[in-house]
Amino acid sequence: MPSPVAHSIIGLSTVLGWLIPAGQTPRSLLAAAWNYRLALLGAVLLANMPDIDYLIGIPLGNLNVGHHLHVHSIGWVFLVAIAAWIILRRRYPGSALGLFVLLILLIGGHLLADVLTADCSYPRGMMLFWPFSDSFFYWPDVTVFPNLSKDSFANLFSLHNFRAVLFEALVTLPLLVLVLLRKCLQCPPNAEVDRENSG
Numbered sequence: 001m002p003s004p005v006a007h008s009i010i011g012l013s014t015v016l017g018w019l020i021p022a023g024q025t026p027r028s029l030l031a032a033a034w035n036y037r038l039a040l041l042g043a044v045l046l047a048n049m050p051d052i053d054y055l056i057g058i059p060l061g062n063l064n065v066g067h068h069l070h071v072h073s074i075g076w077v078f079l080v081a082i083a084a085w086i087i088l089r090r091r092y093p094g095s096a097l098g099l100f101v102l103l104i105l106l107i108g109g110h111l112l113a114d115v116l117t118a119d120c121s122y123p124r125g126m127m128l129f130w131p132f133s134d135s136f137f138y139w140p141d142v143t144v145f146p147n148l149s150k151d152s153f154a155n156l157f158s159l160h161n162f163r164a165v166l167f168e169a170l171v172t173l174p175l176l177v178l179v180l181l182r183k184c185l186q187c188p189p190n191a192e193v194d195r196e197n198s199g
């Protein structure tokens with residue numbers, strides 16, 4: 001699995017792409033992002049939510065213990081999305097269905113990033129299809145992110161992990177930049193309506 005750096009950037013890209021209207025200037029983009037600062041903070045938390053299972057391994061000094069089990073599954077994604085939807089639905093400005101889709105994308109995006117990560121610890125992969133199956137799903141042919149060493153606190157701060165996190169940032173930051181650029185290059189919603197009205 002990638003580090004919180006990749007998960008956070010993917011989560012921020014998702015929620016910025018979803019919430020911020022098109023037709024921004026660089027300055028208005030910053031103002032819009034500031035207006036959505038609580039949503040962005042929530043997006044980072046939700047995008048990292050499945051890694052709550054690290055709490056099992058922290059006292060044991062090995063973050064692999066208890067990792068990639070039930071909370072890295074489609075069942076967990078739906079449970080957290082439903083709980084978050086109940087809490088947020090009255091504050092969300094868009095449709096109830098839209099909020100649910102956004103939550104699924106945010107939390108499910110974590111599992112997708114994990115699927116695309118090399119896993120060198122046994123059992124490889126995660127219980128992706130729980131509650132339908134307890135089997136571990138691993139797809140070694142399609143890996144984007146490198147493995148992180150997490151079997152001791154010393155390895156956690158190793159040069160290998162520093163390089164791996166740097167690589168994650170190089171892969172995911174362009175995604176964030178593309179999302180923001182698109183917001184500046186698209187027509188604002190009103191302009192599209194005006195064009196339709198003018199024939």
Ligand SMILES: [Zn+2]
Pocket residue numbers: 001050051072110114
């Ligand atoms: Zn994970």
